[in-house]
Amino acid sequence: MRVSGTPYRSIWPEASGAAVSxxxxxxxxxxxxxxxxxxxxxxxxxxRAMHVRGxxxxxxxxxxxxxxxxxxxxxxxxxxxxxxDLAATRPTAVNLRWALERMRTKLAPVPATARAATAWIEAAxxxxxxxxANRALGxxxxxxxxxxxxxxxxxxxxxTHCNAGWLATVDYGTALAPIYLxxxxxxxVHVWVSETRPRNQGLLTxxxxxxxGVPHTLIVDSACGLLLQRGQVDVxxxxxDRVTRLGDVCxxxxxxxxxxxxxxxAISFYAAVPSPTIDWTxxxxxxxxxxxxxGVEVRRIAGIGADRGRVDVELVPENAxxxxxxFDITPAALITGxxxxxxxxxxxxxxxxxxxxELAKAKVPA
Amino acid sequence: MRVSGTPYRSIWPEASGAAVSxxxxxxxxxxxxxxxxxxxxxxxxxxRAMHVRGxxxxxxxxxxxxxxxxxxxxxxxxxxxxxxDLAATRPTAVNLRWALERMRTKLAPVPATARAATAWIEAAxxxxxxxxANRALGxxxxxxxxxxxxxxxxxxxxxTHCNAGWLATVDYGTALAPIYLxxxxxxxVHVWVSETRPRNQGLLTxxxxxxxGVPHTLIVDSACGLLLQRGQVDVxxxxxDRVTRLGDVCxxxxxxxxxxxxxxxAISFYAAVPSPTIDWTxxxxxxxxxxxxxGVEVRRIAGIGADRGRVDVELVPENAxxxxxxFDITPAALITGxxxxxxxxxxxxxxxxxxxxELAKAKVPA
Numbered sequence: 001m002r003v004s005g006t007p008y009r010s011i012w013p014e015a016s017g018a019a020v021s022x023x024x025x026x027x028x029x030x031x032x033x034x035x036x037x038x039x040x041x042x043x044x045x046x047x048r049a050m051h052v053r054g055x056x057x058x059x060x061x062x063x064x065x066x067x068x069x070x071x072x073x074x075x076x077x078x079x080x081x082x083x084x085d086l087a088a089t090r091p092t093a094v095n096l097r098w099a100l101e102r103m104r105t106k107l108a109p110v111p112a113t114a115r116a117a118t119a120w121i122e123a124a125x126x127x128x129x130x131x132x133a134n135r136a137l138g139x140x141x142x143x144x145x146x147x148x149x150x151x152x153x154x155x156x157x158x159x160t161h162c163n164a165g166w167l168a169t170v171d172y173g174t175a176l177a178p179i180y181l182x183x184x185x186x187x188x189v190h191v192w193v194s195e196t197r198p199r200n201q202g203l204l205t206x207x208x209x210x211x212x213g214v215p216h217t218l219i220v221d222s223a224c225g226l227l228l229q230r231g232q233v234d235v236x237x238x239x240x241d242r243v244t245r246l247g248d249v250c251x252x253x254x255x256x257x258x259x260x261x262x263x264x265x266a267i268s269f270y271a272a273v274p275s276p277t278i279d280w281t282x283x284x285x286x287x288x289x290x291x292x293x294x295g296v297e298v299r300r301i302a303g304i305g306a307d308r309g310r311v312d313v314e315l316v317p318e319n320a321x322x323x324x325x326x327f328d329i330t331p332a333a334l335i336t337g338x339x340x341x342x343x344x345x346x347x348x349x350x351x352x353x354x355x356x357x358e359l360a361k362a363k364v365p366a
Numbered sequence: 367m368r369v370s371g372t373p374y375r376s377i378w379p380e381a382s383g384a385a386v387s388x389x390x391x392x393x394x395x396x397x398x399x400x401x402x403x404x405x406x407x408x409x410x411x412x413x414r415a416m417h418v419r420g421x422x423x424x425x426x427x428x429x430x431x432x433x434x435x436x437x438x439x440x441x442x443x444x445x446x447x448x449x450x451d452l453a454a455t456r457p458t459a460v461n462l463r464w465a466l467e468r469m470r471t472k473l474a475p476v477p478a479t480a481r482a483a484t485a486w487i488e489a490a491x492x493x494x495x496x497x498x499a500n501r502a503l504g505x506x507x508x509x510x511x512x513x514x515x516x517x518x519x520x521x522x523x524x525x526t527h528c529n530a531g532w533l534a535t536v537d538y539g540t541a542l543a544p545i546y547l548x549x550x551x552x553x554x555v556h557v558w559v560s561e562t563r564p565r566n567q568g569l570l571t572x573x574x575x576x577x578x579g580v581p582h583t584l585i586v587d588s589a590c591g592l593l594l595q596r597g598q599v600d601v602x603x604x605x606x607d608r609v610t611r612l613g614d615v616c617x618x619x620x621x622x623x624x625x626x627x628x629x630x631x632a633i634s635f636y637a638a639v640p641s642p643t644i645d646w647t648x649x650x651x652x653x654x655x656x657x658x659x660x661g662v663e664v665r666r667i668a669g670i671g672a673d674r675g676r677v678d679v680e681l682v683p684e685n686a687x688x689x690x691x692x693f694d695i696t697p698a699a700l701i702t703g704x705x706x707x708x709x710x711x712x713x714x715x716x717x718x719x720x721x722x723x724e725l726a727k728a729k730v731p732a
Contacts, residue, residue, distance in 0.1 A: 200681065217687045260591070
């Protein structure tokens with residue numbers, strides 16, 4: 001999508017063919033800066049430190065991380081160790097493990113001499129598939145938004161959470177893809193963007209939407225219940241970090257309370273889910289590891305100071321007791337539908353398996 | 367309650383008998399600073415700028431504001447104008463209007479020469495009544511916490527929101543009063559404190575609890591659903607800014623989603639409500655004016671910088687579209703009980719009227 005009018009993706013291989021560049025998302029929305037990753041360690045650190053974030057983008061970055069690793073050494077041991085290092089960076093998003101498994105499956109039978117080249121190509125294929133899936137998913141979601149607009153005759157009021165935009169993927173985004181496509185198709189939309197403490201990824205969403213010219217309003221996370229209560233929302237549309245075989249959705253913490261409030265007011269709640277986000281091996285959502293992140297994310301915050309430079313300030317003392325779980329589970333029963341690249345389906349094992357029979361068959365529940 | 371071991375109230379008349387002092391709550395938890403109010407304008411500004419906040423404390427500050435005004439002029443016109451000025455400072459908390467009406471009723475029949483002295487006394491009486499009500503309310507809430515402890519045999523896990531502690535009242539607090547009394551009685555408690563964006567009054571709660579030695583953990587507002595989902599909460603206990611005749615509770619935005627999540631997991635949800643917080647004239651909660659506060663509260667935040675000085679930073683650009691509603695409504699149907707100074711009752715017109723017959727009779731629904 002566009003940044004100040006220039007088309008960008010969130011990750012791209014450098015022309016040298018030996019490095020990959022990303023947008024450092026920890027500096028947004030204040031500063032737009034590109035970082036170039038040259039090694040496996042660079043890629044692992046980019047994921048761990050959340051220079052890149054968002055389940056689909058984490059997966060693609062990990063795939064490129066394998067390619068970077070194999071430039072140094074392409075032995076079986078090097079391949080396996082790279083996978084282990086990258087898998088350890090973040091626990092919750094399943095796309096990371098999905099991408100690593102796909103790279104291993106592709107590369108293991110390839111002779112070591114050809115592995116690096118094959119890895120670069122496979123990472124690029126995964127990236128292109130992500131773009132295509134999001135575009136397809138967006139078109140299916142667009143249909144939902146168009147129907148809402150036709151029913152109400154006014155701008156569709158959409159509530160989202162966190163950032164499931166193009167920054168969270170390679171391009172288009174998941175939850176934001178239908179919104180971008182609807183806006184581009186002339187369907188009036190307005191997006192309620194919850195800031196998404198503690199890391200405020202909602203500010204990335206607001207930044208994306210502003211750059212693309214989509215009307216939106218930033219709110220604190222706690223305001224979502226009131227807006228639903230007042231009838232100011234037509235549909236809730238979020239992304240996902242991992243979806244179980246039964247359609248339960250693990251997404252950024254705070255999603256669950258929005259889903260409860262949406263059900264209370266009979267507002268549709270959709271999760272945008274490209275198929276790599278589905279974990280076909282899990283039926284019990286409580287088996288999904290919920291990442292506990294460092295308390296410093298709650299204790300400190302970065303903003304722009306009086307001299308327009310970036311300043312990091314302390315909100316609560318360092319020794320204050322803090323818990324910082326990053327995700328929660330929205331059970332399928334609260335979800336109107338999953339928007340996938342093959343269409344919209346109800347969240348259940350039967351419907352998901354019918355939509356993706358080859359994937360459902362390939363993996364069995366643990 | 368104690369600050370670094372020294373007992374404090376949140377507001378107190380100066381020995382001069384011509385001024386009233388408050389703790390500047392906009393500087394907490396970083397800096398503990400006392401401000402002295404000398405005039406009506408000082409009192410109105412203290413409420414408007416939230417140097418004092420919390421429904422009960424707003425009411426008491428307004429009462430002292432009348433006393434300050436009458437020192438300058440005690441005519442009927444001056445009395446009426448002071449009431450109008452103070453009523454305009456904040457729209458949602460009903461205690462403000464309650465206190466002003468009580469002052470007017472008390473002072474109108476008094477000769478102008480005696481009004482200032484009477485006003486000082488009446489404001490002090492209101493303050494003492496607040497302390498007594500909170501202590502009584504706390505004792506009733508303590509019984510609930512004791513029962514929970516006896517049932518589970520471990521520390522009672524309490525979730526609260528915003529600050530309904532002694533800083534929000536004259537002393538003890540509303541939602542925190544039972545917690546302080548339980549802690550002092552040796553009942554083990556642990557409090558989940560949600561930070562309460564955008565003004566982070568949860569940090570005031572964490573500060574209060576730390577000063578008093580009560581175990582607690584700070585979380586972002588969005589984490590509440592997950593904690594309830596995981597069974598890490600035994601009871602939700604919040605304050606209130608206005609309660610309708612039917613027992614619907616208007617409180618800090620975010621309360622409603624916690625109540626929905628509590629019901630979903632069959633966790634008790636109580637609001638601590640001293641009787642001046644009940645608006646007997648309102649039956650339809652949607653008639654309560656929900657304050658829309660300035661977007662700058664979402665756009666900017668203050669913290670402690672590298673040199674330990676207070677720094678104000680920008681989170682999103684000044685021209686970013688922001689909505690900042692400050693309260694929401696938790697319908698009676700989601701509330702297990704209201705903890706009042708006369709006991710705990712179910713939230714309904716019948717039970718509230720039975721608990722406070724003289725108040726229910728004195729005011730009729732509009």
